[in-house]
Each structure stands twice: as structure tokens, then as C-alpha cells.
Amino acid sequence: MHRFHNASRCARLFVWLLLAIAAIGWAPLAAAAPKCTSSSATLTFPSSVTIPSSTAVGSTLATGTATMSFTCTGLSSSNNPATIQAGQYLATLDPTNNTAGPGITFATGVSGLAVLVTATPVQATSAACLACGPTSTAGYVLGSVSGNSSGTGTGTVTANYSATLIKTGPIAPGTISSINLIPFWWYIPAGPGNTGTSASLGANLILPAINLTAPSCSLTTSSQNIAVTLPGVATASLSTAGQVNGRAAFSIAVTGCPTSVSTITTYFYAGATIDTTSGNLINKGTATNVEVQLLNGAGGSAAALSVINLAGAQASAQNSSQYSVSGGAATLNYFAQYIASGGAAGAGTVSTSVTFTIAYP
Incomplete structure (x- = not known):
């Protein structure tokens, strides 16, 4: 009987322990602070x-x-x-x-x-x-x-x-x-x-x-890469050194200039395509004894043209007083033409290029 009594007491203690554990599990969680x-x-x-x-x-x-x-x-x-x-x-x-x-x-x-x-x-x-x-x-x-x-x-x-x-x-x-x-x-x-x-x-x-x-002058999209097409001519029209033919006009359009800008200048840069003796553009095509000469043309006509000598580090293409800016825009007019160099021109193709930039006060 004594052993049975102890066993019963142990059973009751075990139940109380389970109840205590259950009570702990039921306790509400504390709310988080706002x-x-x-x-x-x-x-x-x-x-x-x-x-x-x-x-x-x-x-x-x-x-x-x-x-x-x-x-x-x-x-x-x-x-x-x-x-x-x-x-x-x-x-x-x-x-x-x-x-x-x-x-x-x-x-x-x-x-x-x-x-x-x-x-x-x-x-x-x-x-x-x-x-x-x-x-x-x-x-x-x-x-x-x-x-x-x-x-x-x-x-x-x-x-x-x-x-x-x-x-x-x-x-x-x-x-x-x-x-x-x-x-x-x-x-x-x-x-x-x-x-x-x-x-x-x-x-x-x-x-x-x-x-x-500050605002600045900028080239129009069509003036950022200009392709100038010269007409085909007979070699007989370029039979002696210095003879010119096949003139074609092209323009550089500038826009967005500040109101303080009244004149603008173009500069052509020296490079591998420039003949440092003549100041003309060297032909990279197949025609012989021929170069391309650039001329400035204020007013967009062939009147009073002047040859641009490209020889030098940064030759002025146009006196700044000759191209005026109005309403923040300007159109700079130029011409390109064949010129016989070193003798009579030989038949073939003509291709060349030059890099330019614009400057203003």
C-alpha cells in the first residue's frame, strides 16, 4: 500500500507539471511598440x-x-x-x-x-x-x-x-x-x-x-556629317595644273546661339587628307593629278569667293565679321571644286574629307 500511495502522489505531481506548462503556453504575447x-x-x-x-x-x-x-x-x-x-x-x-x-x-x-x-x-x-x-x-x-x-x-x-x-x-x-x-x-x-x-x-x-x-551654339543634325557631291567632269577640263572645274555648294547650319553671339567662325583642322603645300584636300580616290579645293562664300553665291588654304594647324575658314548670327542661328556657305595638281588630271574617282569645328565669342 505504501508503494501504491507514493505512485499516486507522483502521478498527481506529473499532472500539475503538465498543467503548469500548458498555462505558460496560453499566456498572451505582448503587443509590439508603435x-x-x-x-x-x-x-x-x-x-x-x-x-x-x-x-x-x-x-x-x-x-x-x-x-x-x-x-x-x-x-x-x-x-x-x-x-x-x-x-x-x-x-x-x-x-x-x-x-x-x-x-x-x-x-x-x-x-x-x-x-x-x-x-x-x-x-x-x-x-x-x-x-x-x-x-x-x-x-x-x-x-x-x-x-x-x-x-x-x-x-x-x-x-x-x-x-x-x-x-x-x-x-x-x-x-x-x-x-x-x-x-x-x-x-x-x-x-x-x-x-x-x-x-x-x-x-x-x-x-x-x-x-x-550656359547655352551654346550647336550644329543642326544635317550639318554634323556633310556629304558634298561634286559633278562628273571631263578630264580635258582639268588639263593643266591649277585649272578648276565641277564646283558644288554646301552649307553649315548653326542654331541655339546665345543672344550675346553676333558672329561665328569655322575652323578646318589639319590632317592626313590635307596637302600642306597647296592647302587643298588630297584625293583618296583613283583619279590622278587632282585635288579638291574649298572656298568660302558669304551670301551663298559664287560672287567674291575666296580660296580656303587648309595648310596649317587651324586655318580660319571665314573672317568672323562675314558670317553674322541672327535670332540665335546662322548659315555658313561654302563651295568645293576640283583642281588639277601637278599636271593634267587622269580619269578615275575623287574622294576626300576634312574635319571642322565652329567657334564664337
Whole structure:
């Protein structure tokens, strides 16, 4: 009997142990503390922007966009919702900024340029925020996320940003440095059951660095690779050295010049195709005793033509006073022709080339 009594006691102790283990397994998990997170976003501006010389104040020079997401977790319905705040410590505002919006206009650090930032679905403003930020300073509320009875509420607030680079006055070439335009915070105001929470998200809307360049003259597409076709001629027309024939006109078109540019010059570069004795272009085709001579032709006619001597490192193709720029554009007229060299020309093909560039003050 004594042994049986001990066995029964052991059985009861074993059951109590199992119950204790079961009770531990049934204990509810503690709710996670409320938390909101996000990451910085950089506006997609081009890295380089050309400063137009004639656009009016208020004109848009470039645009950029960015999207930011704010995720909150561990929210309880017994507390106030977690609210996302944009602002508190905004970057320097431009004098043209309207605190009531729409949008926020920031200074860029470059005279004559500002950046206007707008947002959806909630419009950005820089008005004083009386109850929506850690210091109740300039900014606006993007949205909020509510909790649930179990304290596991989650949600996301999304903001889409558009920005425009605006001319506010005369602009000089330079660089806009990267700027943290808008910082973001989240907070739960104090209320029944909580003492309030406020914290920086460590996330910013960022204006990237932008290089500002002055406008420049440029060649039209058709002038970047010019094919000049000379007519076929009889060898008898080139029977003596220095005799010319088969003249053909061609032009170089320039556009986009700043208003300050009034004249332009073309330079032809020395190379393997140039005869340094005659200053003409060497024939790379099969015809013998023939070269190609270039002439400048102000006004586009054959009148008052002058031969271009290509010999030298960088021979001037045209006096800068002879080609004027009007309305930011110019057409530079030239001619090419056969010239007999070293005796009577022999039958065959003629092919050659030369590299040129344009220059202006």
C-alpha cells in the first residue's frame, strides 16, 4: 500500500507539471511598440540644366518627381492614430513662397532660381502647423494610420511629389548643391492610455545637385556629317595644273546661339587628307593629278569667293565679321571644286574629307 500511495502522489505531481506548462503556453504575447519607418527619396531632376538666355521670369527650366512611403506598425485602437508630419525644419524658403500653397517654394542657393514642390494626394504647404508636429512649426500632415484592439494595427501612407525649377531672375552658370528640402516625422498625440510619441523618420525629400550651364551654339543634325557631291567632269577640263572645274555648294547650319553671339567662325583642322603645300584636300580616290579645293562664300553665291588654304594647324575658314548670327542661328556657305595638281588630271574617282569645328565669342 505504501508503494501504491507514493505512485499516486507522483502521478498527481506529473499532472500539475503538465498543467503548469500548458498555462505558460496560453499566456498572451505582448503587443509590439508603435513604430513608423520610411526612407529618403531624391527628385529625378537631370544632372545638368542649360540656362536659357531669353526665357521670362516664372518659366520652368526642369522638372523632377519622387514617391515616398511611410509604414506604421504596432498601433492600438486605445491610442490616437499615428500621424505622418512633413516639415518642422523645412529647408530655406524662397521669397516667392506662398505659405498657403499650393506647394512650397524653396531657395536653391543660386540667384534667379527656385524650386516649387507640390504633392498628392495631400497638397504640400508651409503654413504654421499648430498641432501636427514636434515643435508645431511649418509643415503639413500627409495622413495617419489607425490601430486595432489587439495593438497590431499596420498601415502605409504614400505621398507623390512633383518639383519644378523656376526662373525668378537673372541666372549665372554654377551648381545647385544637393538640399534636404523636407524632413519627415511621425507622432501619436498624448491622450487616454498613452503619453504621446514623437520621432524623426530620418527620411527626407531631396533635391539633387544640378549643374547649370550656359547655352551654346550647336550644329543642326544635317550639318554634323556633310556629304558634298561634286559633278562628273571631263578630264580635258582639268588639263593643266591649277585649272578648276565641277564646283558644288554646301552649307553649315548653326542654331541655339546665345543672344550675346553676333558672329561665328569655322575652323578646318589639319590632317592626313590635307596637302600642306597647296592647302587643298588630297584625293583618296583613283583619279590622278587632282585635288579638291574649298572656298568660302558669304551670301551663298559664287560672287567674291575666296580660296580656303587648309595648310596649317587651324586655318580660319571665314573672317568672323562675314558670317553674322541672327535670332540665335546662322548659315555658313561654302563651295568645293576640283583642281588639277601637278599636271593634267587622269580619269578615275575623287574622294576626300576634312574635319571642322565652329567657334564664337
